[in-house]
Amino acid sequence: YFRLICLMPEIKSNKREMWDTATMEFVIENVLSELYEETDIAVDTVFYQEPGIYWIVTQSREKAFPQDGGRDCEILQQFVAWMNEKIYPELWCGAGQWESVLGMQKQSRNLQKMREGSLSVRNEVLFLNEFQAPQTSYENRELDVWKALLSEEKPEELLERLQKYLDRTEREGMITRELLVALRTDLTQVVYAWLSEREIKAYALFADADMENLHRNSLYGREEMMEYAGVLVRKAVQYRQYINKSDSVTSQVCAYIDAHYREEIHREELGELVFLNTDYLSRIFKKEKGISISNYIIQKRVEEAKKLLTQSTLPINTVSLYVGYSNFSYFTKMFKDNTGYAPLEYRRSFSEK
Template sequence: MNLLLVDDEEYVIESIKKNVDWDLLDVEQIYTASSMQQAQTVMGLMPIHVIVSDIVMPKGSGFDFMEWVRREAWEVQAIFLTSYAEFDFARRAIALDSVDYLLKPIDFTKLTAAIQKASDRVKAARNYQVYRQESRIWEQNREILLKNFWSELLLGRLKQAVIEEEIQKRHLDYKPEDRFLAVLWHLSGRGGREKREHWDENILLFIIKNILGELADAYQVALETVVPCGKDSYTVICRGAVRNLERLSEEGVFSSFRNLLGERMQMDIWCGAGSSVEISVLDDCLVQLQDMRDNSLTVWDKVLYLSDFRQPCISYQNKQRAVWEALLAEQKPEALLGSMRQYLTELAGRELVTRDILKSFRMDITQITYTWLAAREIKAHLLFAGSENEQYYQEALESVEGAMQFASHLVTRAVEYTKYINKSESVADQLKEYIDTHYQEDIRRETLAELVYLNVDYMSRIFKKEAGISISAYLMQKRVEAAKKMLTQSSLPINTVSIYVGYSNFSYFTKMFRENTGYSPLEYRRKFIKKQ
């Protein structure tokens, strides 16, 4: 602990240093100042914990100095000395939260006691800061441990045999008699995917934790955790007494929250609730909730309960497939998509849309489209490669709207690209542009075919029909023209020219160049440089 003595009388400072029994005090270093300005300088340079200051000094009183210290927010203890027994002095000393107020001449026994008291305050403040820091760290660590525990449990990474061991290892306050209730939420924006994406996941997590947490708290139920479990899906775990958990369902707490979320955020909400169970069987409950979700994809805006749910008995029987194939063959995408939507809407009206139904629908439309493209020698797996298609593909299993967006993406892209291919000059121009830019590289027909999503032979026929020459002849022609320019307009070595235009084999370059120009590269350079 460091102490600062402030007094404009030097003999007072020396008297204090000499007469206080420092051996009784936990003071490591004593600093001195004879004015407010000096004291301010010391405060800025040294860590000071206790100040013993005279009150009446020229150019700034001890009170002025301490008011400045408090404004600067330094954590220090103050003891005032004065020769004047003024009531106002005592009042201001109290207002500045001083440890003591002593009259001169100084009673060094009282001063020693005052400094000891100040020292005790310093230690108490230090201990409190350490406690606060440790508490903050402990709370942060606890939150991390709790979050990781539930994430691992809900994702199936913690087996039943080790749950109790993990609870003890992470110092979680869960007891064998505790009961938990799992609720699965799935959110979908009204008006399509673009509207839903407006809401940030962190915002949704905050809303679920706070609003639903407050609703549950009224029933003495703790909202233990909220864990994202897939796109737009959240698992909520509640903890409480069995009767209190049952009341959440009986008294419509989940329905109230669903209505609130739907109205304020313009969302359709799917909600499935389990029953109160021990923590060891929560993972089984979550599997059942997900299965209930998979078998009720069009049941929005009401709460489903595992105890009441009966899985629909339905198999995928698409009597419209032949009609869909005919409509695609006639290139009538609007009529095709209208027929698909009608089929799914009828199933949704009877609440018979399951994930298996959507999976079969997705397979149907994929096979129909890919087969149709293959008959036109278009490589569908290349046409539909990329992250955007993958996103449509995954979302096709989430809802009727997601399935229709996937179907629309597939059918529209297929029909549009077929029309593009039918304009053979479009394909030839695209290939020429690529060759003109990349003729220096090792260009293979397979690379070009992938560029336009066509079979190699079909692509070659289209190009020759439109350009009048084969792809290999066009590429050679482009390279020869580039070589001729470099031979006549630069002094680069001929082997460098060969490599630059795409021929690493110098002998082959020479042979090819002669066949196309009637000259060797060296002869061509000599002949045509002279003419310029």
Template sequence: MRMNLLLVDDEEYVIESIKKNVKWSNTGIKEIYTSSTMQQAQDIMKMLPIDVIVSDIVMQEGSGFDFMTWVRQEQYEVQVIFLTSYAEFDYAKRAISLDSVDYLLKPIDFLKLTKALQLAVNKANQAKQLEAYKDESFHWKQNRSLLLESFWNELLNGKLVAENLLDEVQKRHLKYNGDERFLVAYLQLYDRNLKKEWDEKIIYFVLGNVLREMLVEYNIQLEAMALIKKQSYAIICKFIDVSNIDRKSNGVFDALAKWITKILKLDIWCGVGDWGDLNTVQESLTYIKRMRENSLSVWNRILYVTDYKLPEFAYQNPYQSVWEEMLRREQKQKLIDSMKIYLKELERNEMITRDILNKFRLDVLQMIYSWLDKQEIKAHLLFSTKESEKYYQNSLEGVMGAEQFAGYLIARAIEYKKYVNKTESVTEQLKQYIDKNYQQEIRRDELAELVYLNTDYMSRIFKKEAGVSISNYLLSKRVEEAKKLLSQSELPINSVSIYVGYSNFSYFTKMFRENTGYSPLEYRRKYKIETGAKE
């Protein structure tokens, strides 16, 4: 029986080190959950079945001993392993009193930790075996649950294309006959305070449990939940008594919204469809997603398909010319603040749709790219990072994402332009690259990509600051390195040629003579520090 583990440590690198260095396949651990504070660890214990805990002792917001004292008081059946940087007798004594499996010192010996985990899992298994029982009905229930989960995940993620879903139901031996009535909801969670995200597995488990409890009083059961994308879920409810559907029962989602904002402290967007048969589920979810794209400024209240009308907004941006002037003057914060005011105004009027955000993003991109082009900076290279891509994708999720995207582009563009204006910065960066890679073939366009500049503009900057062209600087670097090798090493001359970047020996000899007045052999004979070189 595989176990769930909770890692508790306020130093993230310790958690990551444990996750990376323990050979988990040898421990019997199935799922790993993490927490950086005692409060979050307590919340996880309340929500999830945890079998083994690995906890640091000294933490800023409640010690590991405080946490485990609470765990024992709440009578959770778990095995614990303590970690600490302090080899103190009182700590060891306290760990024993809290019935710990082991007490390990940092830096962590991962072999010892693995053995301690194996022991903890064995003890947890023994405790479970005393209470566990299994019978045929239990197994059938579990198998049916897996079949249902697979069916709904495929349906909601668009992987089932059967014209009549009842055919697919029969193939999977599911007990649907076509008379059932289902309701689909789409829930998206968002942390506008930008705190640490909840573990996806925790959220999935908790939401399912809370919904099941809330739906009981409405004579509704939670049939399935599917993760559509990060922090976004499709929820399928089934009415138990089809002959007596109460369409106001959708109100359970208002209660869910209040619970999420109060307990999880997250913002939500939630759209709820109408009751329909199995064949209407995909269509209903598609419509709700469209509703989501046209109501990105609506948070923490439930939108019902039965009451909703798709808005029709025309995108009008009266500030574009003002923004372009602010950018020309490099008024970074003033420009960012102006864009925020504009977006907040749209949000107050509930005019934020995906189409409007897309047009806003296009305005920002065109403005920034055009301005950078005038500075002879290659915008497509400057914004080719993973960080840029993340901001780009999030820019259509809501006002916060759009603000962050615009702010990132503006700051990056203006700061890099200032960097380029300090020509010695660009020149020094290019010199360092050439000095490190002079043995390889170096092209001008490759160097231009390195500093995100047009090739000719980069060459002009370099020559102005360094006093020589890039090609002459590279040539000079190779000659100097060749002189060192000829005078201070026993390398054959043809090897020296290859080492400094010239595969053509004749060309190397010609180049070396033109720049030193000697052939490589003459230079070695005249300046060799130690005799005995063999040609």
């Protein structure tokens, strides 16, 4: 007969950060084998599964179920305590039921369901045959309060209320994956809607690998949810405050144009750069600079063309290409419209001797 044991450590709490999964598999197998040495239970194998689960397959040494359940429970508690002290201060542990090897796949699914229904349980051993799923339902009366605190740009007060909500939920029942999914959806929608109302592209602001990891890990437990919420809310408010500072966004756009004026630049590209809707960015830019983005690009190209015409002997068509115009006729017209001179006339009149 076989039984599965599931371990899900909180990775950030690893006291042995240099240990890879292979080393951890070796340590888990050896420590637990030593604890089970004088019993009728043996450790068959240990293997790792993404995104952070260690599976332990135990086997009965006899052709029957192990009889001393009390001793088995005591050993598993000792094992968890050892892991807490030496490697992971925080971990979840669930033990399956004894059955034939054919039932291992179903047992693994049941253990993961048990994990999803007991996210607030840490550093204890839960047994599948004793576990009763909590009868909790998601009900959140804090949404209007969250919206109000965001409007007032008070991220710490919002996060404090979220923490209290999770604490209360844990006291009244148990935090489950289903509850965290609903909570994360509500919080994300509140923040994204608030940013959208202020012309900020939330999907672009949060489009990075670190945020993706926080979003995924937020369903592992209360601490992970609070970490995700903290980054989401603080970053949203901080960016809102950043774009309200005089010349902050326009300086960033100008720096980008100054570095890339030789390339084809689109307003949408600049909007993605600063996470703003293009029309809103255009209004901010014109208010700060007194000219449109397209005219700023033209001015930059004209100034660089002037330098090349007066300080080098490059052919006119080469100057045109260098400042971002592959169409020589268009470059000539644009240059004359902005200087009053054709490129060649400008060179003859102002070139350095």
